[in-house]
Amino acid sequence: MKKKFFNCTILSLLVIALCSSFVFATDNNSMIQNAADGVRNIVGGAENTIENAARNVSNTSKNVTGNMQNTGNTITNSIGNTLNNIGNSVTGEMQNSSNNNGFMGTTDDNTDGYTSTRTSTTDDTNVMGLNSTTWIWIVMALAAVGIGVLIYSYFAQTNSARHGNMDD
Numbered sequence: 001m002k003k004k005f006f007n008c009t010i011l012s013l014l015v016i017a018l019c020s021s022f023v024f025a026t027d028n029n030s031m032i033q034n035a036a037d038g039v040r041n042i043v044g045g046a047e048n049t050i051e052n053a054a055r056n057v058s059n060t061s062k063n064v065t066g067n068m069q070n071t072g073n074t075i076t077n078s079i080g081n082t083l084n085n086i087g088n089s090v091t092g093e094m095q096n097s098s099n100n101n102g103f104m105g106t107t108d109d110n111t112d113g114y115t116s117t118r119t120s121t122t123d124d125t126n127v128m129g130l131n132s133t134t135w136i137w138i139v140m141a142l143a144a145v146g147i148g149v150l151i152y153s154y155f156a157q158t159n160s161a162r163h164g165n166m167d168d
Helices: 002-019 030-096 132-162
Strands: none
Touching: none
16 A cells, blocks of 8 residues: 555656746746856856957067067168178278288289188098098998898898707
């Protein structure tokens, strides 16, 4: 009897629950609507804050880059002006020089005995008719052949040990 009563009670509560029209997400429920609006406002505020922070970082980066470019242009102009002034000064001294010591003289006759030798940083010497680049490639090729021989001998030794062909 108790079992039937318990089953009837559960069944009636289930029918009442399914037939009721009380829903939390209805439009006239202001508490849920206010909570949803609050969440939207919080998310929107966070979104605006992140956008503003990114925009500020971007603007700062652009300003720094522009300032660096302006500073670089100023330094370049200053160096260029200084070099022009030095060049004009040296040219003026060379044109106004009256001594003919061969360094700053105004004549092209080699009467003072000054001579110069042209130097170069490249070494054009060849060994056995081949330049240094060719020799490097020859050495690399020989090294590759040597490595190939070592690998072949290693595998040949390993294979003979597996098949019992070792000479003791």
